[in-house]
Amino acid sequence: MAAARRFVRRTLNEWDLTQVADDALLATSELATNAVTYAGTEFEVRCTLEDGGVRIEVLDRHPARHIAMPEIEATSGRGLPSVDRLASSWGITYNGLTKGVWFRLDRPGARTGERPAAPALSVPSLAIDDTAGLSLPSDRVLDLRPGEESLDGAVETVRDMLSADGVAVLLTDRGGDLVLGASTGRIPDPPLARLTVASLGPHARVGAPWTTDDPTDPVAAALAARSLVAAPLQVQGRLTGVLVAVAGERGRFDEAVGKRLGRIAEEMALSMERARISELERSWRGWLSFVAEASDLLAGTLDQERTMALVAQLVVPRLATWCAVYTVDETKTARPAYVWHADETRADGLRELLTAAPQPPLDSSGAWNGHTAAPGDARAAAGSTADDLAYAFPLIARGRRMGVLVIGRPAGDRFPQSAIDLAEELSRRAALAIDNARLYTAQTATSRALQRSLLPPGIPKIPGLEVEVVYQPAGEGSEVGGDFYDVFECGADPTGAVPAARWRFAIGDVCGTGPEAAAVTGLARHALRILAAEDMPVPDVLARLNRLILAEGPRARLLTLLHGEITRRPGRDGVRIDLVSAGHPLPLVLDPDGGVHEAAEAQPLLGAFDDVEFTAQTMELRRGQVMLCVTDGVTERRSGDRLLGDGRGLENLLSGCRGLSAGAVAARIQRAVRDFGPEPSNDDVALIVLRAS
Amino acid sequence: MVVTARGSIDLHSSDELRQRLEALAEAGHKEIVVDLTAVDFCDSSGLNVLVRAYKNARDRNASFSVTGAYGRVENVLHTTGLDRFLIGAPREG
Numbered sequence: 001m002a003a004a005r006r007f008v009r010r011t012l013n014e015w016d017l018t019q020v021a022d023d024a025l026l027a028t029s030e031l032a033t034n035a036v037t038y039a040g041t042e043f044e045v046r047c048t049l050e051d052g053g054v055r056i057e058v059l060d061r062h063p064a065r066h067i068a069m070p071e072i073e074a075t076s077g078r079g080l081p082s083v084d085r086l087a088s089s090w091g092i093t094y095n096g097l098t099k100g101v102w103f104r105l106d107r108p109g110a111r112t113g114e115r116p117a118a119p120a121l122s123v124p125s126l127a128i129d130d131t132a133g134l135s136l137p138s139d140r141v142l143d144l145r146p147g148e149e150s151l152d153g154a155v156e157t158v159r160d161m162l163s164a165d166g167v168a169v170l171l172t173d174r175g176g177d178l179v180l181g182a183s184t185g186r187i188p189d190p191p192l193a194r195l196t197v198a199s200l201g202p203h204a205r206v207g208a209p210w211t212t213d214d215p216t217d218p219v220a221a222a223l224a225a226r227s228l229v230a231a232p233l234q235v236q237g238r239l240t241g242v243l244v245a246v247a248g249e250r251g252r253f254d255e256a257v258g259k260r261l262g263r264i265a266e267e268m269a270l271s272m273e274r275a276r277i278s279e280l281e282r283s284w285r286g287w288l289s290f291v292a293e294a295s296d297l298l299a300g301t302l303d304q305e306r307t308m309a310l311v312a313q314l315v316v317p318r319l320a321t322w323c324a325v326y327t328v329d330e331t332k333t334a335r336p337a338y339v340w341h342a343d344e345t346r347a348d349g350l351r352e353l354l355t356a357a358p359q360p361p362l363d364s365s366g367a368w369n370g371h372t373a374a375p376g377d378a379r380a381a382a383g384s385t386a387d388d389l390a391y392a393f394p395l396i397a398r399g400r401r402m403g404v405l406v407i408g409r410p411a412g413d414r415f416p417q418s419a420i421d422l423a424e425e426l427s428r429r430a431a432l433a434i435d436n437a438r439l440y441t442a443q444t445a446t447s448r449a450l451q452r453s454l455l456p457p458g459i460p461k462i463p464g465l466e467v468e469v470v471y472q473p474a475g476e477g478s479e480v481g482g483d484f485y486d487v488f489e490c491g492a493d494p495t496g497a498v499p500a501a502r503w504r505f506a507i508g509d510v511c512g513t514g515p516e517a518a519a520v521t522g523l524a525r526h527a528l529r530i531l532a533a534e535d536m537p538v539p540d541v542l543a544r545l546n547r548l549i550l551a552e553g554p555r556a557r558l559l560t561l562l563h564g565e566i567t568r569r570p571g572r573d574g575v576r577i578d579l580v581s582a583g584h585p586l587p588l589v590l591d592p593d594g595g596v597h598e599a600a601e602a603q604p605l606l607g608a609f610d611d612v613e614f615t616a617q618t619m620e621l622r623r624g625q626v627m628l629c630v631t632d633g634v635t636e637r638r639s640g641d642r643l644l645g646d647g648r649g650l651e652n653l654l655s656g657c658r659g660l661s662a663g664a665v666a667a668r669i670q671r672a673v674r675d676f677g678p679e680p681s682n683d684d685v686a687l688i689v690l691r692a693s
Numbered sequence: 694m695v696v697t698a699r700g701s702i703d704l705h706s707s708d709e710l711r712q713r714l715e716a717l718a719e720a721g722h723k724e725i726v727v728d729l730t731a732v733d734f735c736d737s738s739g740l741n742v743l744v745r746a747y748k749n750a751r752d753r754n755a756s757f758s759v760t761g762a763y764g765r766v767e768n769v770l771h772t773t774g775l776d777r778f779l780i781g782a783p784r785e786g
Binding site for chain 2: 509511557583584585586609643645
C-alpha cells in the first residue's frame, strides 16, 4: 500500500500533477484497500497520462469477485463511492484474468464540470468504542512477530528428541541482534551476552548446522553451554534465527545430531515463516479495514468540530495513548482544539501542557518533542505525560494547512513503524475530511446569504390587513431553494407626504433548486419590484416576466407565480385584490363561517410559452376573511402515497382555522405541514396569509 | 406514437421520460402522445419534461400531447395552465 502510494505520488510529481496528488493518493488507497481486503490478491497500479488529466487503474487478479459485494455495501469499504466523489469519472474493466477499477482526475483548470463539493449528508454513529466494527486490539495490529506459543512447543519437542539439557530459538531482530524467542531447560534468560548475526561462525552464513565444545564460541558463552549443536533458521537465504540445543558437559553432540537438527531447523523455519506471513497478513488486513472504517466515518461527517473529535477517538487507544488535533488560524498559529487521553484524568493536564508548549511544525511530519520544552508548571500539571514520546503529522489537504495531528505514548513505549504509517495515513484522510467539512460549512453560509438576499428585508404594514409569511427552505441549508415571496409598497408618493395606498404581494416557485433556479428567482423578484415602480398592471408584469425568463434561453426555468395588488377600499372595511395565478396553486379564501373557496382561476405558468397573455381577477377581502397562498411544498407534502392536498386536504385544513388571526393561521398550517408525514419535508415551504381586519 | 407512463413522474423518474421522449423526437416521430392514465403523481420536474417535449415538437412542426390525466395529475395540469397546451393539442402542419 505504502509502495503504491509512493509510486503514484512520484509519478504525479514527474507529470507535474501535484495538485491532484492528494485526491489521487486517497482514491488509490481506497481501491488498493478493496483489492487486498476483498479480492485478497496482490494488486497492480497503473498510471496513464491522458489529455488534461491522469487515469489511474488498480488491477487485482480476482476477476470473479464482484466489486459490489453485499458485505462491502453493508458494513465497510464504501471505497467506490469515495472514489466517485474524488474522481471526475471512474469505471471497471475485466479482461478474464484481472479486474481493474480505474478513475480519472482532471488537471485543475482542465475541468469541464465542477463536481459538487459537498457529498450527501449522512451522519455516522459515534459509537466507535464498540470495536466489533474495527476488531483491532491496539497492540496486536502493530506487532508483526510470529506466534511464539508454537515455538514453545517446538523447543520442548526438540529437547526430547535430542535429549539435550536445554533448547533455544534465537530470532533475528531488525537490528541484526539475536534475541531469545523461546527456550526450555538450561538456557539463561536473558542470555549472558549480546549475540549478533555478525558474530556467528562460517557455518551459519552458509546455512549449515554446527557443533562445538568451545566455551568461547559466542553462542556457547551467551547460553553458558559446555557443548552445543546449532542450526540456522533460513528462509530464502535470509537468516531468521538459530535453533540451538545445549548440554552441561562437553562432547554431547556429534555430526549426526547436527544433521538431524538441521532438518528440524529447515522445517521450523518454514512453519515460522508461514506463521509470520499469515500474522502479517492478518494485521495488514486489520489495519486496512481500520483505515477503510476510519475513512468511512470521516467521510460521513460534514461538521468540522465533529470530524476532529472523531479523529481523536479513532487514534486513541488504538494507535496511541493520547492524541491532539491542532487547528490553525489566519496567523498560522496552531492551537490544540481537541485533546484526547486514554486516561481521562490526564486529559486536562495534557491540554495545559500542549497549550503552553511551542507549536508543532505545520508542514513536516515526524517525531516531536515540543511538549518537553513546556514551562515547568505546565509540565508539573501533566505529570508523567510531560515526558511521553510524540509524533506530529500536519493536516494538509488541497494545499491548505489546516492543523496538526499529534499522537503520544508513554516514554518507555516506542511507536512501531506500522503505528506511525497508520497515523500518517489517517492524518491525510482526516485532513481531507476536515477540509470537506470546512467547504461544506462555507457553502452553507453562502447559500444562506443568497437565500436571504432572495427574500424581502421586511413586510410593510398595510392598514386594515394582517399579513403573515412563512418561509422554510428544505434540507440542511446547502442548497438555495426555488420558493420565494415578496410583499411591498407600490405607487407611493416619493416625498412620503401621502401614505401608500397600494401594495403588491407575490409567492412563487421556480422548478428545481441550486444556482440556476436562484438566478430565475432573483430575476423574478427584481422584475416584480421594478415593473411595479413603473406602475405596470399586474397581468402585464407577468407577461413581461414570462418573456424575460424565456430570454434566458437554456437557463430558463419554469416558474409558477401568484401575484396580486392590494388596494384600500376608502371608507369601507377590508381590501380589494387584483391577482393573477400563473400556474401556481390557487389561493384559498376562508369566510368567517368556515366556508372555503378558490379565489382565482388558473392561468399558464411562466417560462414555458412565449405567446401567453394574462388577465387580472378582482376580488374583495372583507373583514374576517382570510386568504391563504401556498407553494407546492404545502400541497405536495407527502406521507407514504398520500399528499396533503389530496381530497381538498388544504381546504379542510383552512376551514378549521376560522376565528384565528393571520399569524395563528400561518402557524397552524405550518405545523400541519410539518406533522403530516414522518419524514422531514424535502421541499421548500412558503406561505402568505392575508386577513382583513 | 403513444408513450405509456406509469407510477410517479418526479425528480427520480422524470429524466427517464425525458430521454424516451427525446429519442422519439430524434427518430422523427411527428405525433407523440403520452398516456398518463397510469400516472398518479407528476411534480414540477415532470411538468418541465412535458413542456420541453411540447416546445420541441412545436419547433419541429410536430405535435405533442398528453391524454388520460386524472386526479392529482389532472389538477396539476389545470393549475399550471398546461392543460390548454398539452391536452388535445391540435395537430399542426
